[in-house]
Amino acid sequence: MVKQHCLDIDVFACEQEWTNICTCDNLPENTLSLYHDPKHFGGGQYFINHFFSDNNLLEKLKVENSLMEICSGPGYIGYFLAHKFNLQQAIFVDINPEVEEGHTKTKDMFDFSSEFHLSNALNDYTGPKVDLIMAAPPHVVTEEHYNDVAELLPDWFPEEKQGKLILLDEGFQFHIDFCRDAHKFLNDNGKIAFCFFNEIGISSDDLKGAFPNGDNNYTFEHIRHPEWDEDGYLENEDDPHQAAFILIATRK
Numbered sequence: 001m002v003k004q005h006c007l008d009i010d011v012f013a014c015e016q017e018w019t020n021i022c023t024c025d026n027l028p029e030n031t032l033s034l035y036h037d038p039k040h041f042g043g044g045q046y047f048i049n050h051f052f053s054d055n056n057l058l059e060k061l062k063v064e065n066s067l068m069e070i071c072s073g074p075g076y077i078g079y080f081l082a083h084k085f086n087l088q089q090a091i092f093v094d095i096n097p098e099v100e101e102g103h104t105k106t107k108d109m110f111d112f113s114s115e116f117h118l119s120n121a122l123n124d125y126t127g128p129k130v131d132l133i134m135a136a137p138p139h140v141v142t143e144e145h146y147n148d149v150a151e152l153l154p155d156w157f158p159e160e161k162q163g164k165l166i167l168l169d170e171g172f173q174f175h176i177d178f179c180r181d182a183h184k185f186l187n188d189n190g191k192i193a194f195c196f197f198n199e200i201g202i203s204s205d206d207l208k209g210a211f212p213n214g215d216n217n218y219t220f221e222h223i224r225h226p227e228w229d230e231d232g233y234l235e236n237e238d239d240p241h242q243a244a245f246i247l248i249a250t251r252k
């Protein structure tokens, strides 16, 4: 299936079939299209659409030279922001070797340098430091919770193995490992930004708590959802405007 997402911003992300050059019809000018297998879609385009169209937020995230997207999947967020900020380098990190092929194809489409690193959190990462780390990691921490969400959203989590890679951080281990090590790979005054849907698991306070001595080492800013998806995404009727958030942690 070829899906096209038209975003209300001047750069677009477009899902497309794995092996095809972009075949989407009627793509607007200034389209940014990436190679990816649709099964690796993990929510990044939602945040591009609903958060990164907001110039105030972009200003808070803006860096000069480099970014990393950890838990990158196909790298929607990283390619989008590196392009938008005119950076020199984008690094992508994921535990799933299957996503590397997409990066190999996508990177020739950009004029900044990009690298893919296979790593569990930053445990096996040996690449350079960056100015900004973007993260849309798995959101639930127990298998039971994973099963509940997968049952609720069967189209999103059709395959158990891939579904768990997208959604399940068993025992919060990814976050513990990542928050322990992130400072080693951040330049001075570097920032980390988490993209989260808070009603399906980990909260902003959970994230802050994962950083050893978090408040001493980082300044945190919680940014709420600026609008709600008219498609009724996640069907949170009660309190839709708090359903997604960005947490920015800036190194002191």
Ligand SMILES: C[S@@+](CC[C@H](N)C(=O)[O-])C[C@H]1O[C@@H](n2cnc3c(N)ncnc32)[C@H](O)[C@@H]1O
Pocket (backbone or CB within 6 Å): 040, 041, 042, 043, 044, 045, 070, 071, 072, 073, 074, 075, 076, 077, 093, 094, 095, 096, 119, 120, 121, 136, 137, 138, 139, 165, 166, 167, 174
């Ligand atoms: C919610 S998806 C986000 C995908 C993509 N960033 C997006 O925005 O669509 C989570 C991603 O985290 C990756 N992942 C899961 N556990 C990981 C770990 N321990 N270390 C690195 N990546 C991990 C998965 O393979 C998956 O690509």
